[in-house]
Amino acid sequence: MHFQSCLMSVLAAGSAMAHMYLKDPISLENKDNPNTLPAHIDYTPTAPITQAQYPCKGYTSLLGTSEAASVKTYAPGQQASLSIGGTASHNGGSCQLSLSYDKGKTFTVIKSWIGNCPTASGGTFDFTIPSDAPEADEVVFAWTWVNKSGNREYYMSCAVVSIKGTSKREVSDIPKRATVAFAGRPQVFQANLGGEYCTKEGVDTVFPNPGPDVENTSTTPGPPTLCATGADAPVGDAGSSGSGSGSGSSSGSGSASGSSSAAQEPEPSTTASAAGTTASLGGVFLTTNLGGTPTTLATATSVAAVPTTPVAVPTSSAAAGGSATASASAPANSGAVQGQQTGPCTQEGAWSCIDGANFQRCASGQWSAVIAMAAGTKCTVGVSDNLQMGRRRDRVNRRSAGAWGW
Template identity: 55%
Template sequence: MQMRFFLVSALAAGTATAHMNMKDPPPLAYKGNPNAKEPNIDYSITSPITEAQYPCKGYLNLLGTAEGASVATYAPGNQYTMSVEGGAAHNGGSCQLSLSYDKGTSFTVIKSFIGNCPTSSGGSYDFTIPSDAPEGDDVVFAWTWVNHTGNREYYMSCAVVTIKAGGAKREVPAVNSKRATAFDSRPKVFQANLGGEYCTKEGVDTVYPEPGPDVENTSTSPGPAIICATGADAPEGSTDSGSGSGSGSSAGAGAGSSSAAATSQAQATSAEAQTSTAQQSTTTAASQPSIPSNILTVIPIGELTSSSTGGVFLTVPASSGAAATPTTLSTAVVASSSSAGAGSSSATTTAAAASSSAATGTATTSAKTPTTTGGAAGTQVGACTDEGAWACASDGSSFQRCASGAWSAAIPMAAGTKCNPGISNTLSMRRRRDRVRRSGTGFPGF
């Protein structure tokens, strides 16, 4: 009987000291919390939680009561220390600190510790409340832990705190602090071994798929989380979190690199699509000389705004076999670069219709007198008969084209550039002593 009593006592003592829990700030239902009262004090608060106890081991029902009153006040941008205690550290592991402003519905990570969390004695851990963290009362401050060795478990202790500017500040050295990530873009807390998607491996310090921007990595044996159903490694950035989270660890850097790579790939794909569209919408003669970049700049029509000048339509000739439908030109020519060298002589290009069908059917008729004249500054108005003909205003300040049987609206020349007055198959332009000649076919946009 005496031996039996001894064994029961030993088991009870072992249960009371097993595992770990957050000590400061004092969590809900913890004997060290000044607001905790019987019968709600949890004397086995160090034990891991079950799926049914998530989050906070089920103690969020104390919010709004005297036992759920705030136990600490933190100020955004200030640094503090939290501590852990217990009797079975399971060789450490990885921990996260997070905040919930919606009574535990979601938790936003403010710092991740990879390796040596907790230590055999529990340990103290420095953290910073993000400078853009919202202020609030009854904010839930959570410590979560996935152990290095032992059964695959998940631990969580939660305290009620106040986030308010000017809160008490405890000076501690900053560790791997980065503030570039907005609070609402930080990742959500990592959950594992609770019957959900993620599990953890034994014998490694779990590297969180999304650790957030503030990470302290002291691990000598890091390893990824795994997908419970398949045992495959969980990819970085796979948890429900904000985008672009960087970190002070290799894991966080990897997640940031993945995000940057995805962005770069998307930009490249977009650029390729634009290039492909431009190539499909224009046809250039094989003998066309290249245009130096310091003379003309071609801008895709997609980049023009409603205030942009322009608007020339071409009709596909019936001889091409295509329907005679007005087609908007796909490019616009703008001012030559101010960096054009004084020694530049001339460049001759051919203007193309909006599609290859239009280009192949472009007529090569000579210029004739317009049907109607008399616009401002010698511009053309009304109908015309020479499809594709160019018209330069008498003062050289604007140009038009005969398209769809009518003269287009006058398009102003770029600053410092004039065209040679008159009507012709080609439109000649000049800038200072330079001269650019554009023929009736081949040049993108006309």
């Protein structure tokens, strides 16, 4: 009997170490986290989470205590890396990195990896903190993973970090390509938790809304499925459970509305060119060659990638002690629009503004689905290499180098 008890203990310990976890920055309640109290050590940091444990295995309840003190500081625009620990990668899969400023109510994706994440040894993965990421002292840094092989599971490791200061790089060097505003990035993908999305065995999950910063090294990509029907989830699908739960207020003190009355006529704001990545108010089209077949990973606009419930994100004024918030929401247009383009196209990268309120793009030889402009913006009707867009507030111009100037 004693032998059986010991054997069960060994097997349980082996199982607990059979997956992966966020090693750097070190996750909450990990034994190597200097802020963890000995009585609260999580001895199964590599285990997948359950629906009841979302988010962060329930450890967001520690925020505001000494056990959730920041373990690392990043600067907006900083290039950095994270590392994964553990012993069983389940042949990799797909991962995301996201940030939460509202104590885990919402998580904004800043990087997606499709395929080979994690590696057999865990691995180190590069990412960039968005240059407009709000500054705060208590930011939840979340690494999520849907494994390629084995049981259909969902993994989530979270650390608490600070985002403040200025990157060592010159501001003029951040970035060298078009970016998407932080508030316009998608919410973290969730799957296999009893919600809307499930994942397939043996494929690297292609996130419906991966965000603008994607690293794809997969040779066996595949979409998630809609759990209720088993059908493939459509590209650009914002979903419900897959887009986070609800919307929370910022962690800054006080509250204020960031909205203002709209002018009657929008000002010219952004030009998205066929030669480069799409603009922040236009669309994020991530076209890549997956297994020899050109595939468009995302055809939703950067603002459309936000869930239909507005997500509050603290602005720089909130980080400085103020309380302003910003929100954005604009669903993609799922219906037919008179005058829309259909079928194959030959002018790769060209834009088609249909009626001022909807647009498409020629990507991988096909016209994309019709996508609605963000609320308060419109485009100039016609097909051209440049999509002329206007908004009601703030002038934005795209520089030739690809950076944004306000």
